[in-house]
Amino acid sequence: MSILEQFNQGRVPAERILRRGSHSCYAILHFGLNTFTGKEWGYGDEDPAIFNPAAFDAEQIVCACRDGGLSGIILVCKHHDGFCLWPTKTTPYNISRSPFRGGKGDLVREVADACRKYGIEMGFYVSPWDRNHPDYGTPAYLEVYQEQLREIYSGYGPAFEAWFDGANGGDGFYGGARETRRIDPSVYYDWGHTWKIVRDLRPEAVIFSDIGPDVRWPGNENGLAGREAFGSYTPHAPVAGKEPAPGFACCAEGENGHADGRFFIPPECDVPLRPGWFYHPEQDALLRSIPQLAQIYLRSVGCGGFLNLGIAPDRRGVLHENDVRRLREFRKMVEAFNSGNAAAMEFTLSAGEVAVEEFGREISFNLIDMAEDLSRGESVTGYAIEVRHNGEWKEVVSGKAVGLRRMKPLPETSGDALRFRLESACNSTAALTLVCRLVPGNLLQCDTANAGLLNREDYHELHPGEKKGMSLEWRFATPFSLHGFLFTPVPEHWAGTPDKFRFEILTGGTWRTVAEGEFANLRANPIPQQVLFPQASADGCRLTALHCLEPGEALVCGSFGLLID
Known part of the structure; x- marks a missing residue:
């Protein structure tokens, strides 16, 4: 049995995915030694004494996320430099060696407590790659890493997500030896047993990585899934005959998934609010604009996935006022995308069949918002939508996937009836809901990347x-x-x-x-x-x-x- 078969039940979504409902946007919080050195990936030789956010305020950060409409926060408890934000017993390279709270601090605890207080879900990321630990690259380190996971997932309350990225086989070891250490990422982390620690301790947690098993990386950090991305997915290894793993997968396939994929593993699209994942003062005026975030929302949530927005407290230990303001604007943007209902319909079709909705009046809309009933797995693989205006039918939208959700923007269109034609499907029938919306036109205008x-x-x-x-x-x-x-x-x-x-x-x-x-x-x-x-x-x-x-x-x-x- 493959690793994925142990943790994923196939093409039918796990309950932990369906349970998310409208909780489709959340945050990942990067804060640590890199905040004070200006790096994105630390070397592991930085002195913990530099970590001293004198005004750290977990409640300010959590409330800013709540006010921004984000449903949860995934805290980076340990990044690649190996510095742990909790007083772990596994390594001396942790927060107790810093001046924070007089050496008695536990930043993970403070964030978890603030999340519970303000009704925000909590998730965790503990980097597999560790540039500080002297045993990294040997079997002894795996025991250390797995114990770090046990400490986090047994000690800090419920988790809505466990996050594992593919940056887990770096060659740099700078914490002491300053030498190159190679690993075989396909087997080194023993993912079957490592994921089982999370699943046993926090069965409610969705597990993210390049290959799932619950949600997948789309192969970029721009927050973009493919416009016709399927939730169904069959990860492949870059080497024939080997099993895929985080850091050892053909990640470009994650952008679109596969119509005939063996597993339901929808994309989670991660993107920083700023250009980088950690705080850098020169980026204070370079946050992604609302038009950019609108396009990202359409290409993540609107393409059957989830949006994971990177936030970064500054050196004081709070979110910069520009970030707080942008998060509030983000919430209003998301609310606009989910209101303005002009008409709605529900139907069940077989391939080749058509559903018609008579509006009874002329309506205008510029967004079609659809979702499938996934109780038997993802079904739709091709469709077309027509609108009747002045007695004539005109095709306005066509596509392949629907899945968890599909938002299709179009020029403002008027009509008195809508016709949905199911052109192809994996199952004998497909059940869908469809809503026509009229949203502010500026949200549908493309904006270029922040340069x-x-x-x-x-x-x-x-x-x-x-x-x-x-x-x-x-x-x-x-x-x-x-x-x-x-x-x-x-x-x-x-x-x-x-x-x-x-x-x-x-x-x-x-x-x-x-x-x-x-x-x-x-x-x-x-x-x-x-x-x-x-x-x-x-x-x-x-x-x-x-x-x-x-x-x-x-x-x-x-x-x-x-x-x-």
């Missing part, structure tokens, strides 16, 4: 650098006084894209290294990468790829610029 990181006043973009193998080099007509740079990758072009780099400046004819490190999480979140260093004057600079996401003949760079004084 504001490149619009800051101290950013000076350079012309394409001179290619020298795996380096790009620039010579300046006049010296620059600089304190950092921004490297922007080319999405989906990974051959030659550096994930480890060295940056040098030229001063007085001599090159010297001023920064060396990594660009983290480029595949999933290819945003501009900021690197800071002490102010320096330079006549030129050079960026060298020390390692690439995939082998390439030359360093690949979308754009590159300096942060100047």
Whole structure:
């Protein structure tokens, strides 16, 4: 029996999925050492003494999420750096070694208590990858990790979700040994026993990962499922003959799923409210706009999935006022998408059959909102919708999947009747509900991705650098006084894209290294990468790829610029 067969009952959704009902939007909260270092992926060698959010207020954070219409918070209890936000017995690298609450603090406890107080559900993420623990990469670490899960899921109350991501086989071990350690992600974490810990302790919790078993990753951190994404899904391993696992799957398939998928594992679409997952002060004015969030909502909840919105407290330990304001605006946006009912219908059809709803009057709408009865599994694989206006029928929408929910925007349309034609289905019949809505038109207008990181006043973009193998080099007509740079990758072009780099400046004819490190999480979140260093004057600079996401003949760079004084 495969791992998924142990935890997923097949094409019929588990009750824990159906129980979510309207709880389709929730948060994942990133807060830790990275908040104070400016990193996205810490190295595991940061001193816990830097973690001292003097004004930490779990209730402020939880209330902001509640007021934003979010139903739950998944707390990142441990990120890849290995620093634990609770006083775990498994490692000294935890919150008790920080000044927080005089070394007596338990941030997980405070967030869990605030969630219970204000009626918000609580979920947990404990990173499998640990860049600090000396046993990482050996069988001994798995015992440590599984005990961390037992502490969390037995000690902090109910959980609506257990979160596991695919970033669980990194090569960097910086906490002490500073060496490369490889694992076989298909077997190292023993997912059958590891997931069983969660299932036994918190059977109500939905388990998320690249492959499920309850909800799946759509293969990106843009919050987007495929426009015709199926909830049904058959995960595949990247190596023939092996079983898929978190961090060892063909994740691009998660965007659309499979009409004939063996399991019902709908997409959970994760996206940060800011450009990055952790708080960075230079991003205070770069939150995703409401038009952007509207498109994300349509491509997550509106495509049969769930929306997991990343929030990040600042160094004080509270959500920045801009984030609080945007969350309130987000709630109003979601409410607008779920109101404005113009007409509704329910019907059961076999393939080739048609259902007609007579409105009895002319109505206007610009959104069709549908859902299937999934008691026998996902059925619809093709449909078309027509509207009658002035006695003539016109097709206005067609598609493949419906599943948990399907929201189809269209230009504002008027008519006095609607006709739904089921063109194909997996089961003998399909039962659906359909609502026509009229929502504010601005919510249906597409908005481009947030590129504001490149619009800051101290950013000076350079012309394409001179290619020298795996380096790009620039010579300046006049010296620059600089304190950092921004490297922007080319999405989906990974051959030659550096994930480890060295940056040098030229001063007085001599090159010297001023920064060396990594660009983290480029595949999933290819945003501009900021690197800071002490102010320096330079006549030129050079960026060298020390390692690439995939082998390439030359360093690949979308754009590159300096942060100047």
